Amino acid sequence: MRQWLLAAGVMILSAGCSESNEGQFPRENISIIIPYGPGGGFDTTVRVFAPYFAAQLGDQVNVLPQNMPGTGGRRGTASVFRADPDGYTLGILNMPGLVLPSILGETVDYDLRQMSWIGRIESQDFVLLVQADSDIHSIEDLQAQDRITFVSIGYGATVLAAIQIIAEQLGLMNRDPIFLTGYEGTTDQLVALVRGDGNATLSPVSTALQYIESGNLRPIAVTGENRSSVLADVPTFVELGYPDLSQLNVQRLLAGPPGLDSAIMALLRDAFLRAIDDPEFKSAAATAQMDVAPLDGELAAVEVDANFNFYEKFKSNLANPN
Amino acid sequence: MFEPLITAIMFLFSDGLNFFYLILGVSVGILFGIIPGLGGVTAIALLLPLTFGMSPEQALILMGGVMGAVSAGGAVTAILLNTPGTAPNAATCFDGYPLTQQGKAGLAIGAAASASAIGGTFGLFILVLVLPIAKTIVLWFGPPAFFMLALLGLTSLTVSSGNMLRGLIAGCLGLFVGFVGYDEIGGTARYTGGSDYLWNGLSIVPVLIGLFAIAEMISLFVKGGTITTQGSQSSIRFSDTIQGVKATLKNYKIVMCGSGIGALIGAIPGVGGVVASFMSYSFASQITKDNENFGKGDIRGVIASESANNAKDGGGLIPTLAFGVPGSAEMAVFLGVLILHGLNPGPLLLIEREYTIFVLILTLLGATILSAVFICIAAFYLVRIAYIDSSILIPSVISVSLVGAYAVNNTLGDVFTAAFFGLLGYLMIRFDYPRITLIIALVLCSLMERNYTQSMIMFQGDWTGFFRDNTAVVLLLCSVVALSIPAFQSIRKKKGYG
Structure with a gap:
């Protein structure tokens, strides 16, 4: 019993130590929210990419895929949008799939143009x-x-x-x-x-x-x-x-909530570019038949705006045909 | 064909690790099958990261082990607690639970496990036979045929409900619940009251957990005591389970019919095992002699349902492998595993990776038989659940089921759904409305509606188009036959008495 207490005490102390190590992002696991169920294309993208992304973020952390299906991807996206901008919650987002609802006149609980874009993984x-x-x-x-x-x-x-x-x-x-x-x-x-x-x-x-x-x-x-x-x-x-x-086209982009701290953002974007360039990731992606088309965070944000403008232009053609 | 088969066998025996993965998969599968709410989908999704370092074939062995074992595990809960462990086990409750109440749980589990094993083997046999023509079979089923198939499913419901009016009411309730959510063709959200939770409609698992697991626990709470009062823990004999296995072998005709129905329905994407096992059950209850005891504890009911239930997995692989179209939620996750390992399902997989497919088939065969053996051995201990006092049993089952409901989509809303349907389910037990009818109508609702609308778009509003689709006509005739069987039987009976 005493040994257990001792062990617990050591654990609490060591947790306190790492707590005081401010500024060393990341200190805990990062989750990537997948707004769709397991088994689909977005799920595969994240599961293949996550280990290589984690490797670039240091030895201490894992990158955990988290499925949050529902409302055609809007539920998961909204929860990325509302997450604390601390860099520990990211999401894989579908473009133009998540652009379309607002173009078609639905109310959505997120604004893609405010998201902090880390980079683009795939484009088909x-x-x-x-x-x-x-x-x-x-x-x-x-x-x-x-x-x-x-x-x-x-x-x-x-x-x-x-x-x-x-x-x-x-x-x-x-x-x-x-x-x-x-x-x-x-x-x-x-x-x-x-x-x-x-x-x-x-x-x-x-x-x-x-x-x-x-x-x-x-x-x-x-x-x-x-x-x-x-x-x-x-x-x-x-x-x-x-x-x-x-x-x-269909693009799969990695994003964090709006207002992500610029230092953390730079760190994530940097890790992203190194991970996507990793030859081992490339071969795993080829096995899973992914269409890897990397784009850095800034260009990804430009791409998002271009997408909005494009679909806005054709809005009158997009009414339900049935 | 024999060369890749032999290569596959050689591969399986080349490494002891293969058997370890198989046993691991089967154990996880049985466990997830037994716990209501957890099923193949959760098990495969959880094991997925483990397969990263494996070869594609080893990953298939692990996942095949799970898929082959889940439905056999689910039967145990259906028999002991009147709660299907996975949705397709629902029909096993009809006769499995009454047998438990009569103190014959061991017999029922033995029969269910052996019927699963034989049905599963038969389903795989059919898979191997039809793989060369799999493409043709999948192409038979367009929107008109799917609509007629859903109609046939609903028809068999009304026929097999004891009280037709109550059956119809429960069925309509199921259809109504099925209409909730976003309509992809019309582009509108229906009956969601603006809530995001209802946008995708109600998932089947929390509804099932409520209607069966929770409702059953409320009912047990009202009754008090233990599930069975027949015998005691010390009266459990291993020979009961052996008797169950013998009963399956004796009723080989029912096993064959059930397996055939299971493999056939399983091959049709979107319909799923619930319909397969239910159709097999209602077919068996109609064609067998001395069928008065069906629903009151006839071992043949358990055999019919479980043989179809496992045979459907073999059939379900046909559209998954031939076209990459998943037949069920479980197959959809499995498809993800295949793609992750570079096995792109579709017309070319069957030609290019014949050997890999045989590894999967052999694994499923191994898993089916192994899970039956495991369950028969475990039955000796599992049967004790029937003698546990309700004050211990009820809280355990309710907490496990609610966690299961939450785990499906990580949504709290699903927990409330389960609770709501729990109350509804209890009322349905109390006033004698068939719960399975509601579930099947719910499963078939979106399939039926979508394919009807698609057919009408295809025919440009001309309903006679249904009669120009051969498969649809055959299925419509089946519905007509199914509806007229009871009428014929009653005429024959009247003549006999008159």
């Missing part, structure tokens, strides 16, 4: 797809179709907004296309297209790749400034004369 470009045995081979073929049915995830999802913007830019809206929404995820959409529920869809390149390689789906065009390295013979929308569409 989209590819416009049709069935492999379809007679659509190009944008022109699509524009000549009598009946266009897009299969998509439900209202509020990035993919649907991107499809709506593409349909508007390609001049398809006067053909009265059908938006068959309500699929639960990107893969569901792809399977629905293979099955023939509709005749076109949009998906992140990396998710669609397998279906293209297996000969089920045919790529028509990709978003982004440059051609995708894995789909080198597929033209970009920019090449085809639709420069606005280059900005359609």
Whole structure:
């Protein structure tokens, strides 16, 4: 009993010692809030990245992924927004997924433009797809179709907004296309297209790749400034004369609450850049088929503003089609 | 096909660590299955970081161990406490708990464990058979077919409820609860009262914990004493469990039917095991002779439900592996594990990593059998729960269940949901409304609504489109047959008496 008391006393004292060591951030574990459930893309990103990020922050701390699903990601994001700006609570945020609700007129409990951006981990470009045995081979073929049915995830999802913007830019809206929404995820959409529920869809390149390689789906065009390295013979929308569409993508960014102390912010941004450059992280990310596209904190913040402006511009096209 | 199989077997035996991971997975799986609220999702998510340093195959062994064992663990709670450990065990309560009240818990656990093992093996066998044509099967099911399938699920409910009117009321209540939340197609939040908590709708686990675990504890509190008054702790015999295993072997036809239904329903993404085990149960209760005792402690009810319950895992892997479309919440987390280890599920995985898939299949087989053996051995001790005084049992079960409810989404709201449905569940017991009907309607509600709306968008408002979808027509015919069975039976009976 006495030994236990002694041990407890030593522990309290040692805790007090480290407490007095002010300024040595980080002193405790850092959690990264994932606003979605375990098993999804955001979850994988954090779980792969966290150990390498922790290694750059010193030997004493761990970086703990914490799933907080609900309200389409808004619950988790709001809790990052409201967290103490001490650097111990960060979040992996979805752009434009979390930009869209306020553009679509929902009230949200956070403001992305006030967040303290640590950096961007991933960015995925989209590819416009049709069935492999379809007679659509190009944008022109699509524009000549009598009946266009897009299969998509439900209202509020990035993919649907991107499809709506593409349909508007390609001049398809006067053909009265059908938006068959309500699929639960990107893969569901792809399977629905293979099955023939509709005749076109949009998906992140990396998710669609397998279906293209297996000969089920045919790529028509990709978003982004440059051609995708894995789909080198597929033209970009920019090449085809639709420069606005280059900005359609999904990005995964690391952020802290507004008002993060500048010293802590600098430390986190520095650790972020070193972790994302770690060859071991790169190989782990390649195994998990992540689309790593690093961007430092300042550029990430610029990207967030650009995103707001872009979707604000197309706001009138984004009403629920059903 | 045989070459990768042999490579997989060689891999399993090449390292003793593989068996350690299997046993670890199975033990965690059984434990998480037994505790209401904790299930495969939590277990896999918690074990995920452990797999970082492992090879993809070793990670699959650990996770496969969990998945193969969870539902067998969940049956134990269903039998002993009338509380399904995981949602798909709900149908096991019908006859499992009455058997416990009669002092035959050992028999029921033995039957459940052995039916699980055989059903699980059968499900995997079907998986291996259909893997080459998995793609075709998944492509049969578009929105019209899913709608008809949900309809079939609801049909089998009304048929098997003892009192049809009360069954319908409970079913409508389930549908109503299912409508709460954001409607992705319409783009509006329904019945949420502006609350963020209700935005995603009510999750199934806290509702289940309330309706069963908490309601059952309230009911036990009102009654007092112990769960069973038959016999005593000293009368527990290991031979009871063996009798249960024998009962399963004797009723091999029910096991086969249940496994078939389980594998089939499991293969259809989104429907889940609750429907599979319930359909198997209601099918068995209708086609067997001397079926008066179903619901009052017929061992065949336990066998039918549990054989389907484990067979569904084999079927559930078909859409997961062939397309990366998870059949259930558990499969969704498992999918994350696969991706993290560079095994990208989809059309190419089946061709490129045949050997890895056989490792998974063999692991699931091992886990299914191992978990049955573990549970049969543990049954001797577990059965004592039926003789524990309620003053000790009730607080333990309630605190564990509420923690389980909280753990699903780390939301306090789920604890209140569990408490609310606990009271509702008690009232339903008291006034004899079927609780399972509510649960199944809740599970099927969003599936049914979404696919109906999608079908109508596809057909541009022309409902005759349902008749142009072959799978939908077949499923509709099944519903018609299911509805007419009781009518035929009553006509036959009248003729017999007249």
